[in-house]
Amino acid sequence: xxxxxxxxxxxxxxxxxxxxxxxxxxxxxxxxxxxxxxxxxxxxxxxxxxxxxxxxxxxxxxxxxxxxxxxxxxxxxxxxxxxxxxxxxxxxxxxxxxxxxxxxxxxxxxxxxxxxxxxxxxxxxxxxxxxxxxxxxxxxxxxxxxxxxxxxxxxxxxxxxxxxxxxxxxxxxxxxxxxxxxxxxxxxxxxxxxxxxxxxxxxxxxxxxxxxxxxxxxxxxxxxxxxxxxxxxxxxxxxxxxxxxxxxxxxxxxxxxxxxxxxxxxxxxxxxxxxxxxxxxxxxxxxxxxxxxxxxxxxxxxxxxxxxx
Amino acid sequence: xxxxxxxxxxxxxxxxxxxxxxxxxxxxxxxxxxxxxxxxxxxxxxxxxxxxxxxxxxxxxxxxxxxxxxxxxxxxxxxxxxxxxxxxxxxxxxxxxxxx
Amino acid sequence: xxxxxxxxxxxxxxxxxxxxxxxxxxxxxxxxxxxxxxxxxxxxxxxxxxxxxxxxxxxxxxxxxxxxxxxxxxxxxxxxxxxxxxxxxxxxxxxxxxxxxxxxxxxxxxxxxxxxxxxxxxxxxxxxxxxxxxxxxxxxxxxxxxxxxxxxxxxxxxxxxxxxxxxxxxxxxxxxxxxxxxxxxxxxxxxxxxxxxxxxxxxxxxxxxxxxxxxxxxxxxxxxxxxxxxxxxxxxxxxxxxxxxxxxxxxxxxxxxxxxxxxxxxxxxxxxxxxxxxxxxxxxxxxxxxxxxxxxxxxxxxxxxxxxxxxxxxxxxxxxxxxxxxxxxxxxxxxxxxxxxxxxxxxxxxxxxxxxxxxxxxxxxxxxxxxxxxxxxxxxxxxxxxxxxxxxx
Numbered sequence: 001x002x003x004x005x006x007x008x009x010x011x012x013x014x015x016x017x018x019x020x021x022x023x024x025x026x027x028x029x030x031x032x033x034x035x036x037x038x039x040x041x042x043x044x045x046x047x048x049x050x051x052x053x054x055x056x057x058x059x060x061x062x063x064x065x066x067x068x069x070x071x072x073x074x075x076x077x078x079x080x081x082x083x084x085x086x087x088x089x090x091x092x093x094x095x096x097x098x099x100x101x102x103x104x105x106x107x108x109x110x111x112x113x114x115x116x117x118x119x120x121x122x123x124x125x126x127x128x129x130x131x132x133x134x135x136x137x138x139x140x141x142x143x144x145x146x147x148x149x150x151x152x153x154x155x156x157x158x159x160x161x162x163x164x165x166x167x168x169x170x171x172x173x174x175x176x177x178x179x180x181x182x183x184x185x186x187x188x189x190x191x192x193x194x195x196x197x198x199x200x201x202x203x204x205x206x207x208x209x210x211x212x213x214x215x216x217x218x219x220x221x222x223x224x225x226x227x228x229x230x231x232x233x234x235x236x237x238x239x240x241x242x243x244x245x246x247x248x249x250x251x252x253x254x255x256x257x258x259x260x261x262x263x264x265x266x267x268x269x270x271x272x273x274x275x276x277x278x279x280x281x282x283x284x285x286x287x288x289x290x291x292x293x294x295x296x297x298x299x300x301x302x303x304x305x306x307x308x309x
Numbered sequence: 310x311x312x313x314x315x316x317x318x319x320x321x322x323x324x325x326x327x328x329x330x331x332x333x334x335x336x337x338x339x340x341x342x343x344x345x346x347x348x349x350x351x352x353x354x355x356x357x358x359x360x361x362x363x364x365x366x367x368x369x370x371x372x373x374x375x376x377x378x379x380x381x382x383x384x385x386x387x388x389x390x391x392x393x394x395x396x397x398x399x400x401x402x403x404x405x406x407x408x409x
Numbered sequence: 410x411x412x413x414x415x416x417x418x419x420x421x422x423x424x425x426x427x428x429x430x431x432x433x434x435x436x437x438x439x440x441x442x443x444x445x446x447x448x449x450x451x452x453x454x455x456x457x458x459x460x461x462x463x464x465x466x467x468x469x470x471x472x473x474x475x476x477x478x479x480x481x482x483x484x485x486x487x488x489x490x491x492x493x494x495x496x497x498x499x500x501x502x503x504x505x506x507x508x509x510x511x512x513x514x515x516x517x518x519x520x521x522x523x524x525x526x527x528x529x530x531x532x533x534x535x536x537x538x539x540x541x542x543x544x545x546x547x548x549x550x551x552x553x554x555x556x557x558x559x560x561x562x563x564x565x566x567x568x569x570x571x572x573x574x575x576x577x578x579x580x581x582x583x584x585x586x587x588x589x590x591x592x593x594x595x596x597x598x599x600x601x602x603x604x605x606x607x608x609x610x611x612x613x614x615x616x617x618x619x620x621x622x623x624x625x626x627x628x629x630x631x632x633x634x635x636x637x638x639x640x641x642x643x644x645x646x647x648x649x650x651x652x653x654x655x656x657x658x659x660x661x662x663x664x665x666x667x668x669x670x671x672x673x674x675x676x677x678x679x680x681x682x683x684x685x686x687x688x689x690x691x692x693x694x695x696x697x698x699x700x701x702x703x704x705x706x707x708x709x710x711x712x713x714x715x716x717x718x719x720x721x722x723x724x725x726x727x728x729x730x731x732x733x734x735x736x737x738x739x740x741x742x743x744x745x746x747x748x749x750x751x752x753x754x755x756x757x758x759x760x761x762x763x764x765x766x767x768x769x770x771x772x773x774x775x776x777x778x779x780x781x782x783x784x785x786x787x788x789x790x791x792x793x794x795x796x797x798x799x800x801x802x
Contacts, residue, residue: 005361005362005364005365006361006374006377007359007377008365008376009374009377009379010376010377015332015370016335016336016337016338016370016384017337017338017342017369017370017371017383017385017387018338018339018340018342018369018385018386019342019369020342021368021369022388022390023345023346023368023369023389023390023391024368024370024391025368027368028367028368028369028370029366029367029368031366032367032368032370033310033365034367037366040769041406042361043612044480045609045610050350055620055621058336058616058618058619058620059321059333059619059620059621059622060325060326060329060619060620060621060622060624060625060629061325061326061331061336061358061619061625062331062337062339062340063331063335063336063337063338063616064332064335065335065614065616066334066335066614067334067391067613067614068609068610068615068616068617069327069616069617069618070480070609070616070617070618071498071617071618071619072473072476072477072500072503072618073473073499073503074468076473076500077472079465079469079473079474080473080476080477081477081483082463082470082474082477083433083463083473083474083475083476083478084433084464084477084478084480084481084609085476085609086433086435086461086463086474086478086483087433087461087477087479087481087482087483087485087610088481088610089461090432090433090459090460090483091432091481091482091483091610092460095461096482096705097482097610098612099610099612101610105519113332115405118466118467118470119466119467119469119473120467121466122467122470123370125466126464126465127454127464130391131331134787193365193366195362195396196361196362196365200365211474211647218432222392229391230320230390230391230392231391231392231395231404231639232391232395232396232397233366233395234366234392234395240738254692257335266595282386296310303545311548318624320625320628321628322628322631322632322635323632325625325628325632326616326630327508327569327632328506328507328508328509328569328617329506329507329617329618329619329621329625329629330607330617330631331615331619332607332612332613332614332615333613334616335614350762362461378769
């Protein structure tokens with residue numbers, strides 16, 4: 001069925017207001033979008049890794065979740081959701097559960113790329129019928145903007161500050177999406193928020209309704225950590241895509257497909273300039289950083305194009 | 310079973326839910342996050358084409374849509390981030406300092 | 410009248426699990442408990458159970474999966490030892506704090522480091538304050554019986570706490586002994602169905618595992634602490650019911666020739682067997698000695714133990730775990746504290762023994778009883794924090 005935003009917007013909301021995420025937070029937008037892609041008749045169980053999302057969306061006794069929710073720890077959300085999915089299979093087989101449930105694990109980049117990576121790898125390999133969603137805001141925002149392996153090179157974060165000797169984080173961002181592709185899972189996709197959310201929605205829907213494990217990596221900007229005005233959320237996402245810093249693609253049963261190719265590939269400076277975390281890259285003498293960043297993006301983009309043929 | 314309306318600091322240990330469970334979803338709607346706002350959006354119904362581009366960008370689920378038509382903001386939960394104002398192609402949303 | 414068999418402790422637990430047929434079993438291999446998931450995987454492969462067996466990539470994930478499987482309304486179980494239990498640590502507290510009746514069979518083994526694969530109790534003793542009920546087992550029969558009872562205790566509405574049942578690695582986990590098994594239908598009838606009041610898959614909306622602010626956290630912890638207090642009666646009730654079914658009755662602890670004992674040893678798990686043998690030998694010579702074998706360590710039967718040893722002149726508490734407190738092992742400090750309010754109380758000394766699989770022959774028990782003789786004669790305990798079986802000490 002063709003994507004129809006008006007119809008999607010008319011569905012009952014599964015993630016409601018009153019949570020304590022910051023104004024303009026990418027995580028809230030991501031969760032709403034992922035849950036919206038569920039078919040109306042399906043119920044869901046979401047597990048959330050300890051994160052901004054978790055501590056903001058369920059402070060006893062206030063939950064923003066209209067469906068079922070469970071949190072237990074930081075590094076285990078994939079195993080947690082796998083356990084619920086395993087119980088579902090057993091109980092369904094025994095006729096003890098009537099409704100159809102979908103299982104979703106949400107983690108931030110810290111909970112996914114770093115501390116939760118082992119549990120994620122295990123759950124993907126074992127083939128649980130679940131969707132793992134990483135809302136990637138490129139640092140440990142919940143604890144105050146520390147470096148993660150998802151933090152881009154040169155970004156200024158609190159544990160890789162810009163100093164007189166070292167200009168921010170000195171390593172490139174880990175490519176987690178490719179790593180999950182290497183697990184041979186049936187559906188892997190990378191997306192973010194684009195104008196009408198078609199790319200996002202279609203990927204989330206495919207992820208939910210692909211049998212077996214699926215992985216969605218969602219670039220979910222953090223206005224506080226990235227130091228841009230909150231109202232510019234959608235502009236930042238568009239620049240991430242149009243500069244090819246965050247390409248949109250999916251891998252279905254090992255087949256790579258680019259889902260968006262910018263008509264004009266913009267220079268990375270367009271994306272970096274509006275964000276305070278990269279401001280030191282625009283000072284005199286820092287040109288080499290911009291060149292390095294651009295060269296890395298170009299190289300990754302060319303490789304991706306080859307994979308997608 | 311404790312409902313949110315009863316959640317207050319007078320509750321004794323045996324009046325709060327076991328393990329911190331909450332039964333029934335969406336209880337955060339009780340929380341007024343509207344008072345976080347510095348700037349407030351306003352919806353100009355005459356200019357709105359109901360294109361819905363604002364709807365999915367709201368982190369606070371504060372743009373209600375019924376039967377494919379958007380309605381006025383949920384000001385109890387809108388934090389005034391301004392993302393919807395920025396994406397509206399028709400000038401149907403304003404975003405200005407809130408008089409409190 | 411039961412099924413007579415000859416089984417190792419690991420096989421006994423595996424058979425209990427087969428009879429229980431849990432919804433989810435999530436486990437990761439670690440010596441000496443590995444055999445249990447191996448046997449169980451074969452039951453799955455042969456279609457003898459309809460459990461979802463999740464061969465997780467770590468013990469941390471094993472406990473994580475059990476927590477949510479139980480939250481989802483399933484019955485879940487896992488098995489581990491030593492470092493595996495240590496890796497579960499964080500989640501042990503989550504399981505009890507979220508009030509989920511997970512059951513865990515611990516095959517006790519020394520914690521690293523340095524690494525050692527043999528028996529002591531450093532693993533489960535370290536977890537004694539995690540909000541889990543702990544049951545200890547002298548032999549394969551008790552490991553089997555305790556495990557079957559553990560579900561009923563954990564899932565009782567007044568409890569809703571996870572339970573770990575412990576047995577000694579290699580000593581009972583691998584030694585083959587006679588055992589009397591219950592028939593499958595009797596086990597199934599005894600454990601019944603797990604029907605939680607609320608669960609993730611019941612059709613209702615439920616949120617579990619909140620960020621619990623200072624407004625409510627303390628009340629939730631008090632609930633958990635009260636449940637541990639209340640669990641004592643439930644353990645007694647379930648044990649009575651089990652005794653009526655099998656003829657094997659269990660209490661919070663076993664008093665062996667304690668009635669007129671002047672000297673006593675308090676011990677748990679397999680060493681109790683050795684201690685009883687020595688006790689018999691000394692009794693034959695007319696010595697008034699007795700053994701108190703602790704079965705339930707959490708909740709700690711404080712008043713009951715104090716009462717049981719109040720008439721004894723000298724007690725040695727034997728800890729198969731160090732606590733590195735410089736003030737004695739965990740069981741010792743609990744027992745000694747329990748006796749504080751007694752009008753007349755025994756002298757109580759502590760022996761740390763058997764660490765990392767150090768053999769515990771009858772000589773060790775004889776030595777301890779001899780030392781107690783000196784304590785009685787001197788009417789003072791002398792050094793309280795002692796070690797036995799360490800060369801040069």
